Amino acid sequence: MKHADHNEIAKAAALDFAHRLAPRWRMTLGNDFLGAYMIGSVAHAGFSWRYSDVDMALVTAAGISPGTLDRIRSEAVALSPDWGAKVSVFWADGSFSCGRFPPLDRVDFLDHAIPLLEYERVRPVRPGLNEIRHYLRGTPFASWVEFAKSFAAAETLERKDHKAYLRTLLYPARLCYSWMTGRMGSNDGAVAFLSERNAAGLDVNLIKRALQCRQAAADPDELFSARTMLLSQIDACAALLAT
Structure with missing residues (x-):
């Protein structure tokens, strides 16, 4: 199948x-x-x-x-x-x-x-792009940075951390997509969006490899050797959020 x-x-x-x-x-x-x-x-x-x-x-x-x-x-x-x-x-x-x-x-x-x-349809006020960007600069970015630094310093990747590691590798695409559009997108859509744009400093190839791993429901062990690249991904994302 x-x-x-x-x-x-x-x-x-x-x-x-x-x-x-x-x-x-x-x-x-x-x-x-x-x-x-x-x-x-x-x-x-x-x-x-x-x-x-x-x-x-x-x-x-x-x-x-x-x-x-x-x-x-x-x-x-x-x-x-x-x-x-x-x-x-x-x-x-x-x-x-x-x-x-x-x-x-x-x-x-x-x-x-x-x-x-x-029973009753309730529709919240749609958050504007400024509100989305303010939100992304806060807890979501800080939480991702914490995970990214932890994985970058790790010596082994335990099976229980496979999902979190893959999510950490993919997050820059989701961040860039939402930062630029104000929308929520899938991993597939966010990576496609990022691939068509000049993402200064980001290793888009690593993100694409992470998406391929997710799509294949594979173990991300082969991507673990690239973990230290997360540090430069942090810098690239921080630069985007500073604009």
Whole structure:
């Protein structure tokens, strides 16, 4: 079976799982529930059976308490230990004034969300490019730099870190794409976008090799010898964010 076929079969299974999970979340949240949605790579493109998360979004009238959020995550694992472990929950109240819904994920919600169960459609204000860039300069960049420096200094790559390492190699493409367009794109789309532009200082070939590894659902061990190149990738991305 081709990797693309395997990914499409897995994507369909993930979507089926999400459709079965949404009514359980509706029961847990009761009348506060407004809608459950699929976002991320299942919704837009580039789903990988091995490396993708299952990004799901919940909109409620008044938000979700920490205890209820724990129940929601437990229900996902109870329905399917395999798929449930991959679920990443994004959530907001009816005005999108609280919760876990960063600007880029709000853009993804507006552009690509697949309704699973919906009682009231709530649309947040679309973040502008300045807001997106302010967000990218903050926690996302700092978190990526921390991972990149850690991997650059590592002597071995453990299997449990394969996904994180590959994501770290690919992040400059996602960063450049969102910085320049204000949109959320797939890894495939972001790398294609980057390949057509002059990305000063970036090793685009390394990013392409990381994408090929992801597309093949392969181990990234062959890319580990390039880990020190992450330091120059940091410098290139920092220069972009300084513009």
